[in-house]
Amino acid sequence: MVGDVAGGPARPPVRDMMRLGLVLALGGLLVVVDTTVTVVAVPAMVAGLDSTLAAVQWVTTAYLLGIVAVIPLAGWASERFGARRVYLVALGVFTVFSVAAGLAGNAVTLAVFRALQGVGGGLLNPVGQAIGMRAVAPDRRGRLMAMLGLPLIVGPVLGPPLSGWLVDAASWRWVFLINLPVGALAMLLCARFLPREATPGFPVRRIDWAGLALLPVGGTGIVLGCTLIPHASGAAFLAAGLLLVVVFVVRAVRVAAPLVDVRLFKGRLFATGVGVLTAFGAAYFGALTVLPLFVQGVRGDPAALAGALGVPAAIGVGVTVQVATRLVDRVAPRRVALTGVTLGLVAMVGLVAATTTNSPYGLIVAAATLLGVASGATILPTMTAAVRDLPANELPAATTLLALTQQLAAAAGVAVVATVLGVALDGPTGGGGVAAMLALDPGARSAAEADLAVGVGSAYGVGTLLMVVAVVVAVRVPQRVDREHVRQ
Template structure:
C-alpha cells in the first residue's frame, strides 16, 4: 500500500478501536452501575442490549447513507454521534437515561464498521485490499486486551462514568483526523430512502436480536422471547421479498449473485454464530463448574484474544497473495479443532493450561476466518456496490452473533437441566442454581456439570463444519491477479 492508503487505514482503525473498547468496558462496569444508580441487574443489563439494538436498527441505512450523502460525511457524523452519546452516558442519572443514551451510541457505532470498510476498500486496488482490511482489524488485537484492564482501573480508582467519558477526547481526535485525512466521496445516488423497507428490516432485525438476547440471558425460550423472535423473522422475510421487487432497496440482495459474496456470507454466519456463541461458555465453566472468580475467567481469555488479533493481521494480508479458499478453510478447520478440543478438555479435573491451549487454537481459527472472509466477499465490488456489500455483511454478522449466543445459551441450559435436574428448580434453567452452589456441593456435582457445560461446544463444532463446507464450495480457488489500479471516481 502507498503511505496515503496506510494513513487512511490507521485513521479508520482509531474509530473502530473506540467502539471495540467501549463494548468490552461496558460489560465490566455493570456491577458498579447497579450499585451507583441504586438499580437492579436486569435493568442495567439493558445497557448492553440497548447498544446492540441501536446498532442493528441503523446498519440497514449504512449503504444508502454513504451513497446518498458521501461516505466520509456519514462516517464523521457517526463518530460525532457516538462521542456525544458517550458523554451523555457518562452523565446519566438513572438506568433509563443510561439505556436511552446507549441506544444513541449504537446508532452512531452501527454505521462505523460498514461505512469505514467501504471507505478503506475504495482507497486501494483489489490486490491490496487484504492489507488494508488488516489495518481495520487492529481494534480486534488491542480492544479485548486493553479494554477490561482499563475498565477495571477506571471503575476502581475513579467511577464507572469514566468508562464512557474517556471516549470524549479520543472521539474528538478521531473526528478531526477523519475530517482531514479521509478521502472525500461525494454523493452518487439521489434515490430516496425506502421507508417501508427500513421499517420492515430494522424492525425485524431489532426484534430478532431482542428475542435472541432474552434467550441468551435466561437460557430458555420464554413466551416473550419466542414472540419477538417469530415476529422479527417474519418482518425480515417480508423485507427480503420487498428488496427483490423495488428498484432501490436498502439492502441489495441482488448482490448475492456475486458468488464470493454469497459464499462469504454463509461462512460468516455459520462461523460467527459458532465463535461468538462459544465465547459465553468458558466463563460459565470457570465460575459454575470450577468455582473460580470472574477475574480468572477474564484472564484466561486474554491469550485467545491475542491469538485472534495476531493471526488476523497475518491471514488478512495473505489474502492478497494466497488463494482465499486455502486461508479460510485453514481457519475454519482450526476453529473446528479448537471447538472439539474445548469439548474434550472442559472436564472436572482438566488443567487450565490445556483449556487455554484449546481456546488459543479456536482463536487462531477465528483470526484466519472472519476478516479474511469479509475481505474476499467484498473485494471485487466497485463503486456504489461496495457500501451496499459491507452493509449486508455487517447486518448478517450482528444477527449471527446474537443467534449464536442464544443457541449456545439454550443448549447450555438444556444440558445442565438434563444432567442435574435438581438445579432446574433454582430458576433460569439451572444456571443460577449452578452458580449459587457451595464448594462442597459443586465438587460433588463437578463431573456432571462439566459434561453439561462442555457439551455445548458441540453446537459450535457443527456450525463450523457447515462453514467449512461453504468455504470449499463457494470461495475463490486462485489468488487475485494484479491489475492496474484506476482511482475510484467516488473518492476524488
C-alpha cells in the same frame, strides 16, 4: 489526503493508505470492544445499580439492537450525506452516549443510553470500510482490510480484559467513560485525515422507506427473539422478525433501489463468504461471552483474571490476521476460509473438553488462543475475498450487508449462549442466572457450579455445530476470482 472517496479508487502513497487505515481502525475498535466489554462487568453492574440480572442483560441487548437497527442505513446515508460526514457524526453520537451510559443512575436509563450508543456505533464500521475500500485500488484492498478489519477480531477479545481491569481498579462506570478520551482523539484524527469527497460518480439512491421499515424492525425482532427464548414471547418475536426479513428480501429483489442490495448474493464468492462469516461469527462471539462467565462462575476467579485469559487469544488474532490478509491476494479464497474454520472447529472441541471444574488453565488458554488464531485466519480474509472483485459503486451496499449479517450472527450467538446458561442455572438460582450464582454464599454456590459447567459445555457444543456448518459452507467458496474483473 488519501484520495477521492466517492470519485473512484486512486492509488495513494502507501504511507497515506496506512494512515487512513489506522485512523479508521481506531473508531472501529471503540465500537467492537463495547460488544463484549460488559460481559465481565455484569455482576458489578447488578450490585452497583441495585438491579437484577434480567434488567442488566438489556444493557448488552440494547446496544446490539441499536447497531442492528441502523446498519441498513449505512450505504444510503454515505451516498446521501457523504461518508466522511456520516462517519464523524456517528463517532460523536457514540462518544456522547458512552459518557451518558457511564453516568446512568439505573438499569433502564443505562439500557436506553446503550441503545443510542449503538445507533452511533452501528454506522462506523460499514461506513469506514466503504471509505477505505473506495480510497484505494483493488490490488491494495487486502492490505487495507488488514487494518480496517483488525478491530472486528481483536476488539471482542480485548473487551473482557479491559473490563476486568477497570472493574477491579476503578468501577464498572469506567467501562463506558473510558470511551470519552479515546473517542475525542478519534474524532480529531478523523477530522484531520479522512479524505474529503468529490461529487459521486454514480447517482445517489432515493431512500427505500418500505425497506427502512422492514429490515431494521425485522432484525430487531430476531435479536429480541433470540434474547427472550425459551419464553413464548421469544418465539413470537423471532418468527415475526424472520417473516419481516423474508418479506424484505422478496421485495428487494424486485425494486430498483432497495435499502440493501441482496442481489449481491448472486455472486458465489460473496454469498459463500457471507455464509462462512455468519456461522463462524455466531460461534466465535458466543464463545467469547461464555469464557469469562465460566472462569468467574465455575473457577471462582476474579474479574481481572477472567478477562486476562483473553489476552493470548488477542495476540493470536493480531499475529495471524497480518499474515492471512496478505495471503488472501495470492492464495485461493477457498483455501484461506477452509483453513480458518477448521482451526475454529478444533478450538471449539478443545473448549468443550476444558469445561470442567478442575480442567487445567493450560487447556483453557490453548483452546482460547487457537480460537483467536482461527478468527484471524477467517474473518478478515473472507471479508476481503468477498468484496475484492466488486466495483466501487457496489461497495457501500456490500460492506453494509457484511456488517449487518455479522452483527446479527454475533447477537444470535450471544443470545443463544445466554439462554443455554440461563436454563442450566434456573434450578440452583431460581432463575437468577450467572450473576445470582456469583452472589450466593460459598456453600450454595458450589452446588451451582457443576450446573454452570454443564451449561457452558452445552453452549460450546452449539458453537461446535456452528463451526461444522462453517466448514461445509467454506468448501463451497470458489477457488479463484475473476482477476480481470478485479482490475476494473
